[in-house]
Amino acid sequence: MVEQCKTGNASSQYELYGLYVDAMFNVGLRFLGNKEDAEDIVQDSFVDAFKKLNSFKYESSFGAWLKRIVINKSINHLKAKRIPVVPIEPHEFHLADETTVEGEMVDIKKVQLGIAQLPDGYKQIINLYLIEGYDHVEIGEILDISTSTSKSQYHRAKKKLLEIISEL
Template identity: 75%
Template sequence: MEKCKTGHRNSQYRLYTLYVDAMYNVGIRMLGNKEDAEDIVQDSFVDAFKNLSAFKYESTFGAWLKRIVINKSINHLKAKRIPVVPMDTHEFQLKEEVNEKVEAVAIKNVKAGIDKLPHGYKQIINLYLIEGYDHNEIGEILDISPSTSKSQYHRAKKKLVGIIKTL
């Protein structure tokens, strides 16, 4: 890391190869578009290497870089005027099935279900379930309150369950 901070290109390339695939996966989950994800990841690495002096080892480099990728992805979506978290545009009437038998769900069905979610719900599910952010962090990332993040997550999860049942 210290060599990267001094501009050592081989060290930067090694760091890049360690993290590029993981960051691409983050980008593709956030943006849903291969070309946009590739652009965002490249821009994120450029910014990260330009600003390595700001990296203070308070987290891992991967966590710091992932935050850059997520923030750039959200800014990209905002620039395209795609709503990040639609609040009132989707109303679903879901019935609670408390005593329903729990079934194993294939990963491919979960992925397919996530792909069918409205974009804002997809972001919340990805940030919470896949990226592992808590609701306070999601609130900061998306510029919403933690309670809004929680309610959107629960709505998204219910919608996801409904979608998966139809697959």
């Protein structure tokens, strides 16, 4: 189907759009927290993807390639709004002090509510690592931060998320 889209076949493009639009909207919504912004980002992402389809090299699935476009556009949108990644303080690298909830099942609704309450920088790290499955090297590249900053922010975000969940 991607090959047909590369030739400009509109029905194939519409079919490909239909296969991925809901999933990409959910990705955009997790990052942006705003339905209208997510819709705009997804539409822009599909336009860009179809324009740049000849650069798609089948090194990953089309969905993974498109998701990366949506995530990058979402992050750029947040940067344009000047929503910074949470700054890192040198004394906050104590990763061994991590709070864990052992043997306790966490309700997915509580996790979703907790993520929604996180500061935007934490929310980005949690979404990229836990939800989207990127590793810290990839997160560093996406957010233009170091791998150690990604790891530290993830641990701080996880700790904050556990605090929020315990209060719900």
